[in-house]
Amino acid sequence: MTAGLSGLRPWLAPLAWSLLLLAAVLGMAELEALFRQIQPGTGAVIYQRDSFAQLLLNHLLIVGVAALVSVSLGVAAGILATRAWGRDFLPLVSQVASIGQTFPPVAVLALAVPLLGFGSLPTIVALVLYGLLPVLRNTLAGLQGVPPAVLEAAQGMGMAPRQVLFEVELPLAAAVIFAGIRTTVTVTIATAAIGSTIGASTLGDPVIAGLVNGNTAYVLQGALLIGLLAVSVDSGFERLQQLIAERQGL
């Protein structure tokens, strides 16, 4: 019993944030009196066009798909560019990785609409492009940070290139790559809200609706949920990062 509890303790922060998020999603209506203070008058003060649970689900779905694609692409591109036969691409790939970060996500969205129209798809495409960069940059940094002597030893022992990659390079780069994944996911959660401007259904909906109608309560409700979601997921990732570090005996 005690062992079970102490094993749970490191998960306390992510668990607490998630419960808070859940409570906010399900119990937002209970705060009507509070939001009435912020938004006096006779109009509605709780966003109702969709349930918050539905918006959260849609948001998570978009983020999940986008993050999955950008993490896969970013890690794969990072691996390819650091292979002996892929070295020619390395300067190009690392340049793309650093330039892309300075590109505002709204601009990516604006560019995606004329090509892909409105809705979830252009949002996902924009999120993939934007989320690619942190994970790609960290994959490159992680793999390039493996000590040359370790690589030489791995090869000199007679490991196959595939074994060197999966047994030596990726485990040693895991912590850095994972930090990149964490940034990608967090950025994607926050940025996904902008998808509401081009017709995707996300937790950004109340924010946009509130801005358009001058309803500050809506804006706050959307922002609160997006914030709680980002913090919940981020603290979950922080815990996973600790686990990776522990497993490596560092």
Add this chain to the structure above:
Amino acid sequence: MSARPMIELDNVSRLFEGVAAVDGISLRIDSGEICVIVGTSGCGKSTTLRLLNKLIDCSSGDIRIDGQAIAQLDAQRLRRRMGYAIQNTGLFPHWTVARNISVVPRLLNWPTERIEARVHELLELLGLPHADFAHKFPSQLSGGQAQRVGVARALAGDPDILLMDEPFGALDPITRDSLQNELLRIQSRIHKTIVFVTHDIDEALKLATRIVVMDQGRIVQHDTPVNLLNHPANAFVESLLGQGERGLKRASLQRVAERMLPLQGTPPAFSVAAQDSLRQALSLMLWHRVGELCVRDNEGRAVGLLPISALLHGATA
């Protein structure tokens, strides 16, 4: 010891961007030898070693290992037959000592029990008790311990050939000296063919059965330590040996037992061990300001006399 060539290089060159790092070298290394390649930094020592296990391919020339041309051999299989130890150890930081040592046996698909027994045996051979070290991570080891693990890992697959690239280069002098002695002790038991790279001429003189002196990608001289001291091929080898120190270097290669005379009358007050070097004997004479020493064996019995004149005669071996 059989004089079968284990490693043969035939007019081997390797160019990097048109510049020769290794320039037409030919070399025979016999089975059971410790061949030490010595030379200044950048002269092509490491490149020569990496040509042997195909980490680098030859630009021209042939290399044969145990009679087989390595150009025809699969690189990964070849490497699993050759131990490889390098400076800074290259230990895998995310694996325990035991896992590090078992890399090659795993690649060779040994059964688990055999791997475990081998790890145990090697840790004991290198003076690292299994119970204390098997489960440590490299970051928990001292430099000397890490390099011992590096040597154990190189020996793990029971290879015929051991390639060592400045393995003790980053260690403090005392640790380096003790690891050199360990290597000699282990080699007297396992009789591998060892190719050892160093920039330290004293390390070369101490370990080598034969020394290869390299300069700018070429072999300048290939000879036993004593012949190298007595007959340096050119000014470069002379300067490498350090002109003023040559006498002392040669004295450190010869044992007191080779020069001692029969004991007559009362033994002198100060003693030297029979297996000590002439250099140590000379140092004792200078320190105690005496002209002769009593020679004692392992049990401390007086077995001979070493007058200073014995150091001077028959000096050219």
